[in-house]
Amino acid sequence: MPHQTPPALAARLREIFAARDRAEMQLTIEAFLGVLAEHPEEPEVLYEVGGAYDTAGEEETAAGYYERAMASGLSGDALRRCLLQYGSTLRNLGRLDESVEVLERARREFPGSDSLKVWHATSLHEAGRHDAAVAILLELISDRLPSEELVRYEPALRGNAAFLAGRDARR
Missing domain, CATH: 1.20.5 (Single alpha-helices involved in coiled-coils or other helix-helix interfaces)
Structure with missing residues (x-):
């Protein structure tokens, strides 16, 4: 059975995400890290920490959190978003073959996702x-x-x- 984030925790994560200021991501990073300290192996928390670092332009750090989130059992729509963001991050890091592979996996797992198609096309273009x-x-x-x-x-x-x-x- 896929992992389910407890409803109260999911609501807390949505609240932090909704309050984020893309121009000042450190506050969001700190908020998510605080939740991570309480829930160190929670896949969706790991994913959100990665996303905050990604938005802040810290792709290397973000990639590690995305990998941990997936290894911890991230599933459902959060997995789709994570694969998209991880593939994009790999592209930004110049790891083009890995980016394309991640996005191809994502499209196999979520064939109806328009956003995955767009990011896959972006990585393919970047890869020549x-x-x-x-x-x-x-x-x-x-x-x-x-x-x-x-x-x-x-x-x-x-x-x-x-x-x-x-x-x-x-x-």
């Missing part, structure tokens, strides 16, 4: 796999943004996405 990145974005546009204009061109968008994905796979 431009065709694959554009293919993902074209598919996402075709799936999620059907305007009257785009509906007319949906087959062409999907065809171009398939062509670019195939071209990338052959490289």
Whole structure:
């Protein structure tokens, strides 16, 4: 059975997150570290500490907390968010192959996630796999943004996405 964060603790984490000031992340980091001192192995607390460090631009520190959160049994939507943020952090650290691998794993586990598709495309682009990145974005546009204009061109968008994905796979 997946790990469940106790409701009172989850509410406390949401409250700290809602009060954060992106321009002054040290206060949020300290608040989450205080909760971590009380719950040192709680996966969602580890994840939130990592996210606070990530937002503060401390990617190396964030990566360690993300890894600990996943190793401690993080599950559900918190795992989806963690994988996305960890993949992005790896990209920011220049660990492009690892970033792509993490985001591919995330997409297998959460195939309906639009945000994972976007971050996966971003990492693929950064890794020089431009065709694959554009293919993902074209598919996402075709799936999620059907305007009257785009509906007319949906087959062409999907065809171009398939062509670019195939071209990338052959490289």
